[in-house]
Amino acid sequence: MLVIKNLRVAINGKEILKGVNLEVKPGEVHAIMGPNGTGKSTLASVIAGRDVYDITEGEIYFMGKDLTELSVEERASEGIFLGFQYPVEIPGVSITNFMRTAVNEQRKYKGLDPMPAGEFLAKMEEKKKLLDIQAKLANRSVNEGFSGGEKKKNEIFQMAMLEPKLAILDETDSGLDIDALKIVANGVNMLRRPDNAFLVITHYQRLLDYIVPDIVHVLYDGMIVRTGGKELAIELEEKGYEWIKAGLV
Amino acid sequence: MEKDPKNIIDEVTQSEYKYGFFTDIEMDTAPKGLNEDIIRFISLKKNEPQWLLEFRLDAYRKWLGMTEPTWAHLHHPPINYQDIIYYAAPKRKKELSSLDEVDPELLDTFKKLGISLEEQKRLSGVAVDAVIDSVSVKTTFSDTLEKKGILFCSFSDAVQKYPDLVKQYMGSVVPSDDNYFAALNSAVFTDGSFCYIPKGVRCPVELSTYFRINAANTGQFERTLIIGDEGSYVSYMEGCTAPMRDENQLHAAIVEIIALKDAQVKYSTVQNWYPGNKKGEGGIYNFVTKRGICKGNNSKISWTQVETGSAITWKYPSVVLMGDNSVGEFYSVAVTNNYQQADTGSKMIHLGKNTKSTIISKGISAGYSNNSYRGLVKMTKRAENSRNFSQCDSLLLGDKCGAHTWPYIKTENKSSIVEHEATTSKISDDQLYYCNQRGISTENAIGLIVNGYAREVLKQLPMEFAVEAQKLLAVSLEGSVG
Numbered sequence: 021m022l023v024i025k026n027l028r029v030a031i032n033g034k035e036i037l038k039g040v041n042l043e044v045k046p047g048e049v050h051a052i053m054g055p056n057g058t059g060k061s062t063l064a065s066v067i068a069g070r071d072v073y074d075i076t077e078g079e080i081y082f083m084g085k086d087l088t089e090l091s092v093e094e095r096a097s098e099g100i101f102l103g104f105q106y107p108v109e110i111p112g113v114s115i116t117n118f119m120r121t122a123v124n125e126q127r128k129y130k131g132l133d134p135m136p137a138g139e140f141l142a143k144m145e146e147k148k149k150l151l152d153i154q155a156k157l158a159n160r161s162v163n164e165g166f167s168g169g170e171k172k173k174n175e176i177f178q179m180a181m182l183e184p185k186l187a188i189l190d191e192t193d194s195g196l197d198i199d200a201l202k203i204v205a206n207g208v209n210m211l212r213r214p215d216n217a218f219l220v221i222t223h224y225q226r227l228l229d230y231i232v233p234d235i236v237h238v239l240y241d242g243m244i245v246r247t248g249g250k251e252l253a254i255e256l257e258e259k260g261y262e263w264i265k266a267g268l269v
Numbered sequence: 270m271e272k273d274p275k276n277i278i279d280e281v282t283q284s285e286y287k288y289g290f291f292t293d294i295e296m297d298t299a300p301k302g303l304n305e306d307i308i309r310f311i312s313l314k315k316n317e318p319q320w321l322l323e324f325r326l327d328a329y330r331k332w333l334g335m336t337e338p339t340w341a342h343l344h345h346p347p348i349n350y351q352d353i354i355y356y357a358a359p360k361r362k363k364e365l366s367s368l369d370e371v372d373p374e375l376l377d378t379f380k381k382l383g384i385s386l387e388e389q390k391r392l393s394g395v396a397v398d399a400v401i402d403s404v405s406v407k408t409t410f411s412d413t414l415e416k417k418g419i420l421f422c423s424f425s426d427a428v429q430k431y432p433d434l435v436k437q438y439m440g441s442v443v444p445s446d447d448n449y450f451a452a453l454n455s456a457v458f459t460d461g462s463f464c465y466i467p468k469g470v471r472c473p474v475e476l477s478t479y480f481r482i483n484a485a486n487t488g489q490f491e492r493t494l495i496i497g498d499e500g501s502y503v504s505y506m507e508g509c510t511a512p513m514r515d516e517n518q519l520h521a522a523i524v525e526i527i528a529l530k531d532a533q534v535k536y537s538t539v540q541n542w543y544p545g546n547k548k549g550e551g552g553i554y555n556f557v558t559k560r561g562i563c564k565g566n567n568s569k570i571s572w573t574q575v576e577t578g579s580a581i582t583w584k585y586p587s588v589v590l591m592g593d594n595s596v597g598e599f600y601s602v603a604v605t606n607n608y609q610q611a612d613t614g615s616k617m618i619h620l621g622k623n624t625k626s627t628i629i630s631k632g633i634s635a636g637y638s639n640n641s642y643r644g645l646v647k648m649t650k651r652a653e654n655s656r657n658f659s660q661c662d663s664l665l666l667g668d669k670c671g672a673h674t675w676p677y678i679k680t681e682n683k684s685s686i687v688e689h690e691a692t693t694s695k696i697s698d699d700q701l702y703y704c705n706q707r708g709i710s711t712e713n714a715i716g717l718i719v720n721g722y723a724r725e726v727l728k729q730l731p732m733e734f735a736v737e738a739q740k741l742l743a744v745s746l747e748g749s750v751g
């Protein structure tokens with residue numbers, strides 16, 4: 021599904037990713053862990069297509085397509101979703117309106133007619149229930165005045181609405197209390213299917229108690245320095261990142 | 270060399286009336302230029318009573334003594350007032366046999382605005398099928414109004430049918446010498462709308478010029494008079510979201526609203542006159558004087574405007590709050606793109622006690638355009654315990670455009686409160702990226718963000734207008750980023 025080969029990325033001449041290799045297959049949940057400032061969000065942004073980064077070397081393929089040839093919105097319509105670490109506020113735009121626009125633009129890309137209003141609203145209701153979201157949230161402006169937890173829940177809600185093939189969740193767990201964390205994890209688990217995949221970026225092992233990954237990668241200083249099963253996350257939690265660092269020297 | 274205005278007035282008023290040239294009442298069009306003969310010709314053509322001719326001539330003489338205002342933040346080549354045709358009989362537009370004959374660019378815009386095929390035909394002058402001929406719709410509409418005693422017709426008809434009402438109220442809110450463009454309009458206005466809501470009547474439908482029988486093409490020097498008698502209510506809509514083309518470059522309209530005791534008048538405008546091309550060539554110069562007076566106690570006047578068209582917009586819909594406890598409101602979205610210029614805002618003149626006014630202005634500038642808010646809030650000595658709240662926001666798209674805010678506040682009593690807030694913001698790359706990541710193109714993202722920004726104003730519009738206005742905002746800003 022997603023194939024990244026020897027990816028090198030720089031911003032303003034400073035190299036941040038230094039040769040990343042990664043393959044994600046349908047049905048898999050991958051976790052990417054690593055200390056702050058190591059390049060996790062950069063990797064997510066490059067997959068999503070943000071144009072401030074320079075890809076100096078390497079390839080990114082998604083469903084057999086060269087992603088570097090597609091715009092951010094085309095990648096989204098191809099089925100890539102990014103749950104943001106810091107979701108931005110869009111004053112005056114209701115979540116309902118925002119989602120209807122997004123759903124219909126993605127349908128248009130696929131050559132489909134807009135979703136009938138009734139069907140759309142029914143889908144909103146269904147997904148809200150799934151994520152235990154209060155009805156009034158949908159009438160509020162996108163992320164405006166939301167608490168940290170509400171913002172993250174809203175990201176998962178949008179993911180549920182858009183039904184992506186690959187969902188990248190960038191530190192969705194940060195700033196969440198344990199109840200919110202469970203709701204978010206529960207949402208992800210319910211959306212897991214054999215034909216979609218998740219790339220869960222996290223700083224702590226905590227989230228992985230609830231979303232059990234198939235594969236865990238450790239990103240350190242722009243490189244994936246270790247890959248293993250879910251035990252790797254536990255080991256990392258026990259020994260700390262110093263352990264990885266020591267192993268590199 | 271310029272003549273002393275006073276001499277001009279004398280010269281003009283004393284000179285012999287040279288009628289001969291214009292005895293041919295059959296003429297459809299007056300020659301270019303403006304003088305007393307032309308005004309007499311217009312008045313004669315319209316079969317007007319003597320007092321109205323005097324009103325026009327008086328306005329014209331005053332106009333001669335006035336100079337074009339230069340205080341607005343607007344730049345344009347000088348207007349040659351002698352190069353304008355001031356009277357042309359309302360022509361039937363040339364009927365086209367199908368939409369294939371219509372300018373494809375216009376059709377494209379219609380499509381983006383989601384205007385129905387039948388409506389597209391009507392707007393572009395294509396002959397319409399007898400079954401859906403709008404005349405029958407309009408007749409039903411008129412019957413409904415008639416039963417309630419509501420008078421709604423063209424200004425010219427009103428002069429013939431209700432001369433007393435017209436005489437009593439015309440010029441009572443906007444005097445003929447109020448300003449340069451108001452004087453010009455008072456001298457040469459051709460037509461417009463008239464509306465009277467009787468005592469205690471709540472108009473059951475949104476009134477719009479679209480439903481006025483025999484609505485002629487009167488864009489250039491339009492004159493509208495709305496009278497809400499005691500305890501009445503009316504919501505009036507002007508304009509439409511479809512792009513309006515007009516061969517006349519200069520527009521100078523007047524709208525007067527009178528709200529008597531306990532009356533409420535809500536006036537909504539969507540202005541989408543031709544803004545000129547991307548290089549700033551062509552486009553309408555729109556100099557409008559709109560004012561309402563809350564004459565009776567507890568009366569209310571609301572202005573809501575969505576301004577997207579015209580090369581130049583000069584317009585300050587205002588309310589004189591004369592009655593105690595009266596309320597004035599102004600909600601505005603003004604979009605400028607390419608080389609458009611807008612200098613718009615509101616005046617709230619508080620005369621009565623416990624009066625309240627609200628100004629919400631949202632300016633959106635893109636391209637090389639200039640967008641100014643100019644407003645005055647005045648609390649006179651008698652206007653005790655009155656309040657105003659003003660919020661003036663500017664949104665900039667790109668870094669070549671300009672936004673300016675000139676709020677003037679005058680308070681002559683201590684018990685009144687005036688609050689003013691202003692912000693300037695930009696659409697951030699992060700917002701666009703966020704939308705893009707959900708599959709929304711940058712163009713649509715801008716439309717979405719801009720509509721969100723203007724929501725407070727758009728929600729004031731009648732339902733019929735609101736949905737179209739939202740699309741219009743997005744279409745007006747197309748190509749402004751990226």
Ligand SMILES: Nc1ncnc2c1ncn2[C@@H]1O[C@H](COP(=O)(O)OP(=O)(O)O)[C@@H](O)[C@H]1O
Pocket residue numbers: 031032036054055056057058059060061062063072
């Ligand atoms: N827009 C940017 N401009 C300059 N430096 C950046 C930018 N974005 C990220 N960086 C730098 O890239 C490195 C990796 O950042 P990031 O990908 O956010 O790490 P992580 O998500 O793992 O905490 C950091 O040193 C950060 O300062």
Ligand SMILES: [Mg+2]
Pocket residue numbers: 060061062105190191
């Ligand atoms: Mg990060």
